[in-house]
Amino acid sequence: MSDMSDDNDYYSDEDMFDGTQDEDESGDEMELDNFGDDFKVPAKDKKKSYEVDYDSLSQQAVEKLMARDINHICSILGVEVDTASLLLRDQKWNKEKLIEKYMDNPTKVSVDAGATLPETGPPPPAPLRNSTSSSSQSSNRRTTRGSKMLGLGPKTKSPTSSPTISHHVPQSLKRASSKKAEDFFVCQICFNDAPNLQTLALDCDHAFCTECWGDYIVSKIKEESEHSIRCMAEGCALVAPDHFIRDTLLPAPGAPVGDVERESQNIAAWTRFQELIVRHFVGCNRNLKFCPYPSCTNTVSCPSAASKASLASTVPIVSCGARGIGPQDQEISKSQQLGFGLQGKEHRFCFGCPIESDHRPVICAVSKMWLKKCADDSETANWIKSNTKECPICQSTIEKNGGCNHMTCKKCKNEFCWVCMGPWSEHGTAWYSCNRFDEKAGVDARDAQSKSRASLERYLHYYNRWANHEQSAKLSVDLYAKTEKKMEDMQITSALTWIEVQFMKKAVEEVEKCRTTLKWTYSMAYYLAKGNEKELFEDNQRDLEKAVEDLSELLESPIEPDTIPTLRQSVTNKTVYVQKRNEIVLEDTANGFLEGRWKWNVAVDGFDDPEETVL
Amino acid sequence: MDARLRRVNKEIADCKNDKSSGIRIDLVDESPFHLKGSFPGPQDTPYEGGYFEVDIVIPESYPFQPVKMKFITKIYHPNVSSASGAICLDILKDAWSPVLTLKSTLISLQSLLCSPEPSDPQDAEVAKHYMTSKSSFEDTARYWTQIYAGGPGPKEKSDGKDEVAIAGLERAHVDRFEALGFQRGKVIDALRRLNYRGPNVPKIPDDRVVEELLK
Ligand SMILES: [Zn+2]
Numbered sequence: 001m002s003d004m005s006d007d008n009d010y011y012s013d014e015d016m017f018d019g020t021q022d023e024d025e026s027g028d029e030m031e032l033d034n035f036g037d038d039f040k041v042p043a044k045d046k047k048k049s050y051e052v053d054y055d056s057l058s059q060q061a062v063e064k065l066m067a068r069d070i071n072h073i074c075s076i077l078g079v080e081v082d083t084a085s086l087l088l089r090d091q092k093w094n095k096e097k098l099i100e101k102y103m104d105n106p107t108k109v110s111v112d113a114g115a116t117l118p119e120t121g122p123p124p125p126a127p128l129r130n131s132t133s134s135s136s137q138s139s140n141r142r143t144t145r146g147s148k149m150l151g152l153g154p155k156t157k158s159p160t161s162s163p164t165i166s167h168h169v170p171q172s173l174k175r176a177s178s179k180k181a182e183d184f185f186v187c188q189i190c191f192n193d194a195p196n197l198q199t200l201a202l203d204c205d206h207a208f209c210t211e212c213w214g215d216y217i218v219s220k221i222k223e224e225s226e227h228s229i230r231c232m233a234e235g236c237a238l239v240a241p242d243h244f245i246r247d248t249l250l251p252a253p254g255a256p257v258g259d260v261e262r263e264s265q266n267i268a269a270w271t272r273f274q275e276l277i278v279r280h281f282v283g284c285n286r287n288l289k290f291c292p293y294p295s296c297t298n299t300v301s302c303p304s305a306a307s308k309a310s311l312a313s314t315v316p317i318v319s320c321g322a323r324g325i326g327p328q329d330q331e332i333s334k335s336q337q338l339g340f341g342l343q344g345k346e347h348r349f350c351f352g353c354p355i356e357s358d359h360r361p362v363i364c365a366v367s368k369m370w371l372k373k374c375a376d377d378s379e380t381a382n383w384i385k386s387n388t389k390e391c392p393i394c395q396s397t398i399e400k401n402g403g404c405n406h407m408t409c410k411k412c413k414n415e416f417c418w419v420c421m422g423p424w425s426e427h428g429t430a431w432y433s434c435n436r437f438d439e440k441a442g443v444d445a446r447d448a449q450s451k452s453r454a455s456l457e458r459y460l461h462y463y464n465r466w467a468n469h470e471q472s473a474k475l476s477v478d479l480y481a482k483t484e485k486k487m488e489d490m491q492i493t494s495a496l497t498w499i500e501v502q503f504m505k506k507a508v509e510e511v512e513k514c515r516t517t518l519k520w521t522y523s524m525a526y527y528l529a530k531g532n533e534k535e536l537f538e539d540n541q542r543d544l545e546k547a548v549e550d551l552s553e554l555l556e557s558p559i560e561p562d563t564i565p566t567l568r569q570s571v572t573n574k575t576v577y578v579q580k581r582n583e584i585v586l587e588d589t590a591n592g593f594l595e596g597r598w599k600w601n602v603a604v605d606g607f608d609d610p611e612e613t614v615l
Numbered sequence: 616m617d618a619r620l621r622r623v624n625k626e627i628a629d630c631k632n633d634k635s636s637g638i639r640i641d642l643v644d645e646s647p648f649h650l651k652g653s654f655p656g657p658q659d660t661p662y663e664g665g666y667f668e669v670d671i672v673i674p675e676s677y678p679f680q681p682v683k684m685k686f687i688t689k690i691y692h693p694n695v696s697s698a699s700g701a702i703c704l705d706i707l708k709d710a711w712s713p714v715l716t717l718k719s720t721l722i723s724l725q726s727l728l729c730s731p732e733p734s735d736p737q738d739a740e741v742a743k744h745y746m747t748s749k750s751s752f753e754d755t756a757r758y759w760t761q762i763y764a765g766g767p768g769p770k771e772k773s774d775g776k777d778e779v780a781i782a783g784l785e786r787a788h789v790d791r792f793e794a795l796g797f798q799r800g801k802v803i804d805a806l807r808r809l810n811y812r813g814p815n816v817p818k819i820p821d822d823r824v825v826e827e828l829l830k
């Protein structure tokens with residue numbers, strides 16, 4: 001049992017931590033969670049060195065931020081809300097740049113954004129060459145625009161003259177109004193010439209029928225994810241303001257139900273349009289990132305990770321606050337409904353890079369390098385992912401069906417480690433290191449061929465462990481699903497309460513979390529320069545690995561009603577211990593980045609060049 | 616009736632009625648959404664005298680999304696891929712407007728032949744040729760017009776240049792049929808006549824090439 005020595009290591013290391021660590025397992029200052037006394041979690045307000053400050057924002061919250069910028073621009077430049085929105089979108093939401101440019105040349109900025117027509121010069125080419133509608137070609141359009149909207153009654157207003165985003169022209173009014181008798185209009189897109197055809201136009205007076213406008217806007221939004229939607233006339237650069245899009249897409253309140261399919265498609269497009277603008281705003285702001293999970297519309301704000309320099313010392317793992325994968329994720333099990341809030345996976349992602357999961361403790365640049373290396377070498381390493389191996393003693397085939405790496409051959413009873421195939425009895429002892437790669441072979445290599453073999457062996461050592469933790473995490477979750485079913489059954493047949501059979505869930509979650517940490521530590525160790533610091537890193541890695549394997553093994557022991565109380569006690573103890581070992585790895589690695597302790601064997605952005613290159 | 620179908624039918628009919636433009640639109644098969652456009656090469660250009668065919672595919676959301684066009688006839692032009700016939704033209708992408716029609720788009724293609732845009736090339740090799748030596752570029756363009764688009768002029772051009780390359784054929788294709796026992800010159804002639812370029816529309820099966828070679 002190596003727990004004692006591990007604990008000693010741990011306490012001797014404690015001065016490395018900045019005091020945010022909970023040192024006492026039985027300390028009572030910890031917050032109690034749903035598990036009663038079984039598990040304690042540290043108080044939420046204590047920020048660990050491996051955590052970043054961030055806020056998660058709903059789409060509405062981001063819309064409020066946008067509205068603040070828009071209103072600010074309205075008051076400074078004296079423009080309407082929709083115009084301000086178009087100007088800001090065109091200037092990538094940079095208010096200062098917009099104000100500066102606008103002060104310099106308001107017309108140019110406004111025309112470039114598609115908010116107004118060019119004041120001088122020839123009007124945009126009229127697309128209605130064959131049309132008998134003469135009014136649409138009138139050149140004095142700016143002075144008479146309000147009444148120029150074909151098909152609209154005199155009371156309706158031109159879209160861009162509306163002061164706010166709100167719904168100004170009830171659709172029913174538009175639909176009810178009749179066309180002027182003298183206008184003989186043919187829509188130049190669908191060639192419809194029906195006498196009561198409803199039409200719409202932007203300030204440019206390029207009129208087309210309402211249905212064509214709707215289909216065009218939907219197509220732009222759906223197929224091109226476009227929020228800047230230009231007039232349909234050739235060469236016309238005017239952009240449809242927000243409320244024009246809304247009035248075109250949304251049915252007026254109380255309007256008769258038309259084509260149901262078309263209407264629901266239009267409503268979906270309007271929802272998507274609003275999301276696209278929020279995405280654009282978020283994409284233009286370094287402090288914000290849109291949640292990458294499918295159909296999620298939340299945003300995370302993390303100003304401390306906005307600069308590239310900060311990413312050399314922090315791993316900004318954030319969560320948008322949502323779980324699951326949208327409305328289709330309806331498979332919620334009974335215990336989940338009972339209040340654990342586990343409706344699917346938490347939306348956890350990295351704020352600093354495109355990795356959509358937790359890659360602590362490794363910084364983005366190194367993670368990226370490692371993933372690229374793995375992708376490049378995927379063929380070489382494919383065999384590792386296999387679920388079966390041969391017993392090193394009797395060569396019979398052994399299948400791995402749980403997360404535990406302690407294997408026992410059914411035939412010869414040989415106990416060995418799935419990862420290194422070495423004897424299990426020596427694992428966890430000071431002289432045996434399953435996690436450490438013996439660099440000597442590479443140093444001794446003289447010729448190119450043995451050098452490249454040594455380099456491949458080195459890579460495979462790390463990749464093997466990386467892939468194994470990923471696989472084991474998945475397998476233990478699978479195995480847990482079976483166990484959970486059994487425990488639920490036991491509740492019915494025995495006197496156990498629901499709370500008493502929940503200890504496994506927490507333990508499996510912890511194992512999964514720790515295996516994720518372990519997985520990434522192998523990518524870090526692959527690139528860490530040889531030396532004392534790397535050895536300390538690998539000591540912590542080894543201790544966490546040993547603790548996780550012990551707990552993993554325990555989780556696979558047979559469960560019967562009369563064994564539950566003792567099992568519960570040891571699983572709970574081990575879970576708390578594993579949690580602590582994980583904290584140590586995360587904290588120490590994060591502190592190492594802050595203190596500049598880590599040195600690499602390759603060039604990494606934001607770090608000094610390596611003294612010697614191993615690879 | 617489906618709005619897209621109504622519009623396309625009207626466009627085809629309008630084009631048929633207009634004899635002055637020289638633009639033609641024909642059905643390829645039963646579908647009104649897969650068409651073949653054609654037009655004469657513009658005067659005072661290396662394409663004069665040639666007749667150019669364009670493959671037209673009308674997407675689901677036409678006319679709100681641009682029509683897809685590419686040259687069937689091999690053409691030597693900076694904005695057209697000499698291998699695939701793909702076209703680089705703004706109105707086929709961002710600058711598309713739903714008021715544009717098949718005919719107006721084909722007219723735009725025709726005027727693209729008058730005024731190449733080598734700064735925004737589709738075929739970098741051809742664009743480089745155009746920039747470095749315009750007259751030599753025009754020689755090749757004229758030669759391609761002759762052999763692929765039925766243009767006038769002497770069919771022989773044996774001034775020592777690589778025949779396969781100047782015909783824009785792929786050596787592998789020529790080699791393959793030569794290996795069947797046909798004369799190299801004959802293979803080049805036949806592939807030219809067939810407008811052969813591997814997987815292009817319409818796809819030409821090997822049997823068809825051999826048939827041509829046996830003529
Ligand atoms: Zn317009």
Ligand SMILES: [Zn+2]
Nearest residue numbers: 187190209212
């Ligand atoms: Zn229409």
Ligand SMILES: [Zn+2]
Nearest residue numbers: 291296320347
């Ligand atoms: Zn999310």
Ligand SMILES: [Zn+2]
Nearest residue numbers: 350352353364
């Ligand atoms: Zn990252």
Ligand SMILES: [Zn+2]
Nearest residue numbers: 391394409412
């Ligand atoms: Zn065995």
Ligand SMILES: [Zn+2]
Nearest residue numbers: 417419420434
């Ligand atoms: Zn091992």
